Amino acid sequence: MNLGLLGFGVVGSGVCRIIDAQDTEELKDIHISKILVKDLSEGNDPRLCVNAEEILNDPDIDVIVECMGGLEPAHAIAAKTLAAGKSFVTSNKKMYATFQQELQQLSTTHGGRIGCEACVGGGIPWLHEVAHTRRIDAISSFRGIMNGTTNYILSGMTDTGAEFDEMLKQAQSLGYAERDPSDDIDGYDVRYKTCISAAHCFDAMAKPEEIPSYGIRNIKAKDIAWARKNQRIIKLIGQGTLKDGALQASVMPVFLHESDAMSRVSSNFNQIELNGATLGRAAFYGQGAGSLPTAHAVVQDIIDLKQNRTHAASHPHACNVDNEAVTGTYYVRTAKLASFTGLIDQKIDEETFLTAAVSMNGLLQAVKNADDPALFLAEVDR
Numbered sequence: 001m002n003l004g005l006l007g008f009g010v011v012g013s014g015v016c017r018i019i020d021a022q023d024t025e026e027l028k029d030i031h032i033s034k035i036l037v038k039d040l041s042e043g044n045d046p047r048l049c050v051n052a053e054e055i056l057n058d059p060d061i062d063v064i065v066e067c068m069g070g071l072e073p074a075h076a077i078a079a080k081t082l083a084a085g086k087s088f089v090t091s092n093k094k095m096y097a098t099f100q101q102e103l104q105q106l107s108t109t110h111g112g113r114i115g116c117e118a119c120v121g122g123g124i125p126w127l128h129e130v131a132h133t134r135r136i137d138a139i140s141s142f143r144g145i146m147n148g149t150t151n152y153i154l155s156g157m158t159d160t161g162a163e164f165d166e167m168l169k170q171a172q173s174l175g176y177a178e179r180d181p182s183d184d185i186d187g188y189d190v191r192y193k194t195c196i197s198a199a200h201c202f203d204a205m206a207k208p209e210e211i212p213s214y215g216i217r218n219i220k221a222k223d224i225a226w227a228r229k230n231q232r233i234i235k236l237i238g239q240g241t242l243k244d245g246a247l248q249a250s251v252m253p254v255f256l257h258e259s260d261a262m263s264r265v266s267s268n269f270n271q272i273e274l275n276g277a278t279l280g281r282a283a284f285y286g287q288g289a290g291s292l293p294t295a296h297a298v299v300q301d302i303i304d305l306k307q308n309r310t311h312a313a314s315h316p317h318a319c320n321v322d323n324e325a326v327t328g329t330y331y332v333r334t335a336k337l338a339s340f341t342g343l344i345d346q347k348i349d350e351e352t353f354l355t356a357a358v359s360m361n362g363l364l365q366a367v368k369n370a371d372d373p374a375l376f377l378a379e380v381d382r
């Protein structure tokens with residue numbers, strides 16, 4: 001099997017390292033033929049090239065492996081690859097979550113297959129386990145800590161009492177957070193992963209922008225202190241449930257009870273759980289990012305393609321997010337308390353309150369109306 005590798009950064013170079021090492025029988029007849037870079041001066045590997053067409057039009061290349069990131073040209077290349085009936089493996093959750101309906105359709109029509117294991121949970125074989133579970137079970141729900149950067153920040157704030165900015169700087173200095181951390185700290189990265197997980201767990205392909213998403217940019221040490229006083233630990237959680245045929249999904253900080261094993265997932269680790277009809281609750285834990293763990297997931301997809309493994313339970317279709325029936329209690333800190341009249345059940349201080357059990361959609365509408373850029377919101381119970 002010959003591969004065209006697009007992108008030679010953190011993930012792409014890891015993929016190259018694992019495949020070139022040829023350490024197992026499964027890897028012996030998998031080869032990288034060409035590697036797309038922006039500039040040939042990026043290395044002296046004779047496989048480097050700068051023209052994507054050279055790779056896409058090479059009849060000897062069976063599978064395109066995309067580790068460039070961003071929406072374009074990754075999306076155009078994915079569409080072209082699948083339209084040509086070739087298979088496509090990606091670690092690019094933003095692109096894949098955004099275009100999964102179109103790409104799945106191209107895969108169905110032309111027979112090329114898609115591998116996206118690395119898009120969710122990095123090195124954790126989460127999507128593989130979802131498919132494995134679905135050979136027997138319907139999955140009713142999933143939830144997870146799917147972003148190592150924010151988990152590192154929240155764990156540090158919980159352990160040391162530090163403020164958000166201090167922990168973000170630390171995460172940046174250790175290479176856990178990017179210079180522009182918005183995708184992580186505003187919940188967008190988890191939103192893409194929640195979107196892809198819903199498609200795999202429930203066959204429900206929603207648009208990422210339909211999933212209400214709130215991050216941790218505005219969290220303060222005092223929110224963490226209130227949580228600790230109440231035997232809670234705050235984690236950024238992506239979750240999805242299939243209830244009466246409706247896809248419920250959200251991304252927001254959650255006050256997990258300290259008896260909940262997920263509350264003990266610390267540092268930059270990830271954990272994702274599912275609920276299966278006969279399996280019950282099963283949890284998958286590990287490194288959600290990093291060069292070799294993520295590359296491991298990419299290469300597992302490539303081996304699955306080589307071995308022609310398919311997941312028969314999966315027939316994804318377009319679906320809207322419907323949180324109408326979701327109710328919960330929420331913690332809100334805002335300078336605009338007056339906008340929440342009728343929703344305040346218990347005042348914690350002059351700017352912070354708890355709701356009673358309320359409709360999530362109703363609360364989020366009030367949050368929108370309040371238009372407070374410094375507002376912090378978290379789910380306490382559901």
Ligand SMILES: NC(=O)c1ccc[n+]([C@@H]2O[C@H](COP(=O)([O-])OP(=O)(O)OC[C@H]3O[C@@H](n4cnc5c(N)ncnc54)[C@H](OP(=O)(O)O)[C@@H]3O)[C@@H](O)[C@H]2O)c1
Binds near residue numbers: 009012070073291
């Ligand atoms: N890093 C992780 O731990 C991790 C984990 C899971 C998923 N992912 C996903 O995997 C993807 C890659 O992440 P990464 O961390 O490897 O990023 P990265 O280190 O920035 O690598 C991407 C590489 O692709 C190159 N590139 C971008 N557009 C290109 C183009 N049009 N032609 C040729 N080369 C191009 C970039 O060049 P320039 O730098 O010059 O732009 C860079 O060298 C992203 O979608 C990311 O979300 C990453």
